[in-house]
Amino acid sequence: MSVDIDPKLLEILVCPVTKSPLEYDAKAGELISRQAKLAFPIRDSIPVMLVEEAREL
Numbered sequence: 001m002s003v004d005i006d007p008k009l010l011e012i013l014v015c016p017v018t019k020s021p022l023e024y025d026a027k028a029g030e031l032i033s034r035q036a037k038l039a040f041p042i043r044d045s046i047p048v049m050l051v052e053e054a055r056e057l
Helices: 007-012
Strands: 023-025 030-033 038-043
Touching: none
Parallel strands: none
Antiparallel strands: 023 030, 030 038
């Protein structure tokens, strides 16, 4: 499930829990926070940055 996301958006987004940078996993369609051990979904090219919606790693 490859998802396109604006690279400029990736530069400004941070983890809502730790405020650390996020890694983009295009294949899974997720933004990964290694520090918080969470994966935030991207739906319709929009990152869902809610902890309740995140998947634990």
